[in-house]
Amino acid sequence: MLLLWACSRPLPTVAPTTGGEGLGTVYMAVTGRGQSPGRVSYPRGGKELVDFVGYSFVLDHPQHGRVVVDPGYPSVAQDPHTYPGEFISDATGLREVTPLVDQLDGAVQHVLATHGHADHIGGLADFPNATLHIVEQEWLFALKESGLNAVVPWPYEDHAAKDFVRFDAGSYGPFPAHHDLFGDGSVVMLPTHGHTPGHTSVLINAQNGSWLVVGDAAWHERHWAEPVPKGTMTRLVLEDDPKAAELALLRIHAWAEADPGLNVMAGHEASLEQRYPLLPEPLAR
């Protein structure tokens, strides 16, 4: 179905990725682990369990300090008496929480969240002095408590320092617009709405390669590589706009096809932690 739909529309133009000169060391951390039935992940999935792993990305920018992309669950999520961990775990497939703040030393100046689900933005609560960079529509979504949508705003809802991002620059790779966070090409925010209303992917351009953090635009590698959408019920119940979610997948797929050197980091792909080094080892420099 997805491929038929793809064939009926022209694919976007793809531009090559360029390595950033301004970025320092990049790290990847595991912030959660769990499993969900295959039918949650794939249209033809069954009862077999699929591994889910949650990831955070940490960049030490020479001029702008420490930047976190998707801080994961907040540290309060470790206590099921104070946090709806069981229900949220069922909704997202994550049961084991490893707060990012416990894995870091040193202040975080900037937080980016691909989207407002608790397993991605929740950890913002552990970095109260950081500036959150987010699309305003997604912030409003992240304030509306919803078990079904895995939104738990109370740990971070009073967060003061916010920068509402606009995709204020032209096309970038297969995407129609982008936002260059620091103006040096090192951190590029890209619109991938569909899973949620203002879902954003983040391209990290390090000197030795580029990493595209796609959040839950793709949970698993198969989602963007084939491409194939999430399970039928998942799309109906969890996704804000399934058609827009398909377009985001097609764009990621087209980019990866055109640029084999691009590291596409699906939001919960279990194999990433075997294929890439984890904090404290650097992912990129």
Ligand SMILES: [Zn+2]
């Ligand atoms: Zn997620």
